[in-house]
Amino acid sequence: xxxITQSPKYLFRKEGQNVTLSxxxxxxxxxxxxxRQDPGQGLRLIYYSQIVNDFQKGDIAEGYSVSRxxxxxxxxxxxxxxxxxxxxxxxxxxTGAATNEKLFFGSGTQLSVL
Amino acid sequence: AQRVTQPExxxxxxxxxxxxxxxxxxxSGSPELFWYVQYSRQRLQLLLRHISRESIKGFTxxxxxxxxxxxxxxxxxxxxxxxxxxxxxxxxxxxxxxxIFGAGTRLAVHP
Numbered sequence: 001x002x003x004i005t006q007s008p009k010y011l012f013r014k015e016g017q018n019v020t021l022s023x024x025x026x027x028x029x030x031x032x033x034x035x036r037q038d039p040g041q042g043l044r045l046i047y048y049s050q051i052v053n054d055f056q057k058g059d060i061a062e063g064y065s066v067s068r069x070x071x072x073x074x075x076x077x078x079x080x081x082x083x084x085x086x087x088x089x090x091x092x093x094x095t096g097a098a099t100n101e102k103l104f105f106g107s108g109t110q111l112s113v114l
Numbered sequence: 115a116q117r118v119t120q121p122e123x124x125x126x127x128x129x130x131x132x133x134x135x136x137x138x139x140x141x142s143g144s145p146e147l148f149w150y151v152q153y154s155r156q157r158l159q160l161l162l163r164h165i166s167r168e169s170i171k172g173f174t175x176x177x178x179x180x181x182x183x184x185x186x187x188x189x190x191x192x193x194x195x196x197x198x199x200x201x202x203x204x205x206x207x208x209x210x211x212x213x214i215f216g217a218g219t220r221l222a223v224h225p
Binding site: 033040041048058090102103105 | 118120123150157158159160163200212213214215216217218
């Protein structure tokens, strides 16, 4: 079954804790993205990666970090520096970085602060 | 600044009625525009893109550069069209697909 898998579905973070959200794809896509979704605000780009071992900051990268050591995987770490982490996080991928490429989305992770 | 505005948070219509979900954008160049849809308990997925000039599930959208709009239309709404709809813009500069999304409009089609 091809697609993008995000885990966990729900995640709780304690004060001062770093947490990592997993995103794996078996679509052989080069480009991967992390979006944050807040109620009434649509999706905002956190980080994106065009190719393995390369990634770029999006519009709201502060308090987040990523890695792209494998083509299939693009984990997102929400650090303690992110003061308002409660949100729904969506991972996406595309075949390449062309501007008209269709994005394939995961099912999302809901992160909440304890 | 690059921005996508969807002025309606909720659009409620009856089955068979025409539907128009509004989308306005702010971008200095020639953008590429998309509509994404999220049905209940499903993933966000592409509905259509302006470059393809296609009709998907009876929906069409025309890019109006003069009015900087990309409204989504369907002549006769169906109950299965009920979903969250997001308009998105892809800036051409930089060559990366960094979509800018609107806040979304929830379409509710009543029987």
